[in-house]
Amino acid sequence: MNDITTTKAEKVDTAPDPLPVAEVDQGRKPKMRAQHVNVFYGEKQAINDVSINIFDDKVTAFIGPSGCGKSTFLRTLNRMNDTIPSARVTGHIELDGEDIHAPAMDVVQLRARVGMVFQKPNPFPKSIYENIAYGPRIHGLTSSKSEMDQIVESSLRRAGLWDEVKDRLDESGTALSGGQQQRLCIARAIAVDPEVILMDEPCSALDPIATAKIEELIHELRGRYAIAIVTHNMQQAARVSQRTAFFHLGELVEYGKTSEIFTNPKAKRTQDYITGRYG
């Protein structure tokens, strides 16, 4: 028995290299295209040659054990890693065919087009109204108070928060519950009319009901925005996404339809991870 275990354990992963595009998406035009991306923190390589395409009408989930690089990779998509002095990114990333590292690319503009929602809700210590209005104001998206009112209302509506806060827009955003704060942050991201929304474990600090509301929101926002979400919760990845990418040790091990990844993964590493055999 021991012998068998040893030989089988030594078996290498025989799955072919993951395609940057899930087979079903071949020939479709991606919203974002990442090719041969490497990320280094000082000497340490956190991401190793990752290529992946992200599509407009799909929610793409990044899953993998802690330290696998999924958050690091997500952050390359709107150049959030630029803010970390020791981080160095190589490779090619496009948004609608434009190189996001091109000198002509305005990073502030890029982050408006590729918005981000973080693990812990981080509303500004300002009123609910100001939390939403801040982005459109600095990006010069409005010319009048009534126009701004409209953006605030529509953003809060799309984030499913309007009915809960419409009578207290002047109250501080930090006075809301955790789930409401997270939806406020999503409303804030939506307010600048982004094309892609990146979410880094948006529900890990929320209770199950608040989580369900965010998941429902993600479902509704799909179609309007390309969404990429990092999550530790595999059930969540299975519930909200149409495409799943499994990362391990800085590599993209497998990328495909969520329904396939969770019922019939091709790579043994993916199978072990999602069935709870990893490590």
Place this chain on the structure above:
Amino acid sequence: MNEETTGHTLKAFDDDLNRLRALISQMGGLAEHAIREAIRCLQTRDLDAAKEVIANDAKLDALEIETEKRAIQVIALRAPMAGDLRDVVAALKISAVVERIGDYAKNIAKRIPKLEASRDIEPLSLMPEMARIATEMVHDVLNAFVERDAEAAMRVYERDQAVDDFYNSIFRTLLTHMMENQHNIGQAAHLLFIAKNIERVGDHATNIAEMVYYAATGEHLPDRIAKVEEGEADN
């Protein structure tokens, strides 16, 4: 993908899955025994033992319910994924099929008293061999499930033809008997139903083979066979 050697990080999950497999094995053992016993009673006209076969079917029914309960618990409490999920769903489906096989044994046993007074007619001598192959298929395919052995499941799938051949031969012989002498019709009809029941056991074993193949590989066996045949046509 028959290469899962490492257990779950959560050991209790492995215990749950192993318990499900053990239940299926136990059901399989009972069903095989029931079919063999029914055929033995048929040959020896052992009415008491036939009654026991009928009574024992309740055990299989109870085990099917137990399997269903445990499978639903695993789904609810462990949220199995990928190969684990396919295994649990296969266990659910297989238990229903094995229960059905038990019903066939019971049905055969019920016919035995009706044959008591009759003299032997020829096809009776073919039945034990036919039943042996069919119960072996059940045995092997359930082993394949427990071992997650897709290749073994496929070999079972291919053996069903032998059972079908037996059935066709018995069918023709019984038909001849009926035509020769109408006094044979009653007995021949019972024997025909018994042969049909055994033939169905073989069919069910092939159905289980498909389920085992899918659970172990994530691919459907008929698709694979179609692919192979297509490939052959190309060559």
